[in-house]
Amino acid sequence: MAPTTTRIPVTAEEGLPTWTVDPERLSVPQQTEELIDAHAEAIRERVHEHGLLRVRGLHTVRTAADFSSVAARLTPALRDYVGGTSPREQVHEKVMTATYVPPSWSIVLHQEMAYTNAMPAFLSFWCERPADRGGLSTYGDMRRALERIDPAVRDRLERHGLRLARTLLGPGTVHLKPGVKKPWTEVFGTTDRAEVDRVAAARGWESEWLGDDAVRLHQDLVPAVRTHPVSGDSVWCNQAHFFNPVCMMRWALEDGRREEYEEQARAAQEHPELLDRMYLGSGEPVADDDALHVHQVLRDLERGVRLRPTDLLVVDNLLVAHGRTAYEGERRILVALADR
Incomplete structure (x- = not known):
C-alpha cells in the first residue's frame, strides 16, 4: 500500500x-x-x-x-x-x-x-x-486469537464453515426468549411478514415461520477464518463462541447474572428451539467444548x-x-x- x-x-x-x-x-x-x-x-x-x-x-x-x-x-x-x-x-x-x-x-x-x-x-x-x-x-487482536486457537478446533470449524440459526419472536412474545431479546420486527425494521421473507431471500437466508409470531432464520454459511483484503493477514472471524447456550451460561456466570444463567439452563432443557445456535456447514451444532475454548481464548485476549x-x-x-x-x-x- x-x-x-x-x-x-x-x-x-x-x-x-x-x-x-x-x-x-x-x-x-x-x-x-x-x-x-x-x-x-x-x-x-x-x-x-x-x-x-x-x-x-x-x-x-x-x-x-x-x-x-x-x-x-x-x-x-x-x-x-x-x-x-x-x-x-x-x-x-x-x-x-x-x-x-x-x-x-x-x-x-x-x-x-x-x-x-x-x-x-x-x-x-x-x-x-x-x-x-x-x-x-x-x-482484542484477532490475528493473535488465530494463533491461540487449538489447531484441532480450527480445523473442525474451518473445514465445514459455520451457519447461524436464530429463532426470532415478535414484540408480544419476545420476553419468552432467554438472553438478548430482539423481536423480528426490530431485526428487519418492518411488521410485514412478506417483507421479512423478501429481505431474507435477497440476502440468501432461509426463513421459516413458526406460527403467527415467530420466524426461524438460517443465515449465511461463513468461513471460520478470513483473509484481510489490505494486509493479507489471516484472521479468526466468527461468532461460534457467542451463539452457543453453554457460552451464554458461562458469560452470565462471569457477569454474576445468576437469574439469566438459570433462564438459559431451563431453556436449554425445556425449549431448546428458542435458543440461537451456531452450526457447522455439515449440519452438526458446534461442539460445546469447542465453543467454550474459543470463548476462553477471547476472554484472555481482552483489553479495556x-x-x-x-x-x-x-x-x-x-x-x-x-x-x-x-x-x-x-x-x-x-x-x-x-x-x-
Whole structure:
C-alpha cells in the first residue's frame, strides 16, 4: 500500500493507538470536517496498521449529527444494520446507539456481524457520555486469537464453515426468549411478514415461520477464518463462541447474572428451539467444548479502555474484535458501520 503524504503521528495512550488533535486547530464543526477530509486516508492506513485507532480532541463533535458527518467523511460507505442480532436504536441517519443490553451485562469480544458474508469493514464509535463506573470499551487482536486457537478446533470449524440459526419472536412474545431479546420486527425494521421473507431471500437466508409470531432464520454459511483484503493477514472471524447456550451460561456466570444463567439452563432443557445456535456447514451444532475454548481464548485476549467524551474510536472489524464491560450510571456510545 502506497504511503500517503499526511501520515499522522500516533502514540500509545493507555496501550491504545491514539492520534491527539491539537484542540486549538478546531473551533467550529466545519474545521473538524476539513481536518477529517484531509486525513481520512491516513487514519484508515493507521487503522489497517494497528487494527484500531482512537482520535482524541474532536471537541466540536457534540451531537449525533456532528458524528454522522465525521463518520461519513472518514468511511463514506455507511450502512444499515438489517439482520443484526444486537438491540440498537437508530439516532441520526446511519448512526445508531451501541447495544443497549442491560448495564449489568458485559459484552464479550466479537466482530460485528461476523455471522454474515457481508460484515461491515469499519466501525466508528463516538463517546457522548462515559459511564459513571465501569463501561470500558474492550478490544482484542484477532490475528493473535488465530494463533491461540487449538489447531484441532480450527480445523473442525474451518473445514465445514459455520451457519447461524436464530429463532426470532415478535414484540408480544419476545420476553419468552432467554438472553438478548430482539423481536423480528426490530431485526428487519418492518411488521410485514412478506417483507421479512423478501429481505431474507435477497440476502440468501432461509426463513421459516413458526406460527403467527415467530420466524426461524438460517443465515449465511461463513468461513471460520478470513483473509484481510489490505494486509493479507489471516484472521479468526466468527461468532461460534457467542451463539452457543453453554457460552451464554458461562458469560452470565462471569457477569454474576445468576437469574439469566438459570433462564438459559431451563431453556436449554425445556425449549431448546428458542435458543440461537451456531452450526457447522455439515449440519452438526458446534461442539460445546469447542465453543467454550474459543470463548476462553477471547476472554484472555481482552483489553479495556475508558473513552472520554468526544473520543472517536475507529475499528477495523476484521482485525480487531470489540466488546464492553458492565457499568453503572448512564453511558452513551454511538456507532456507525461502514463497508470498505
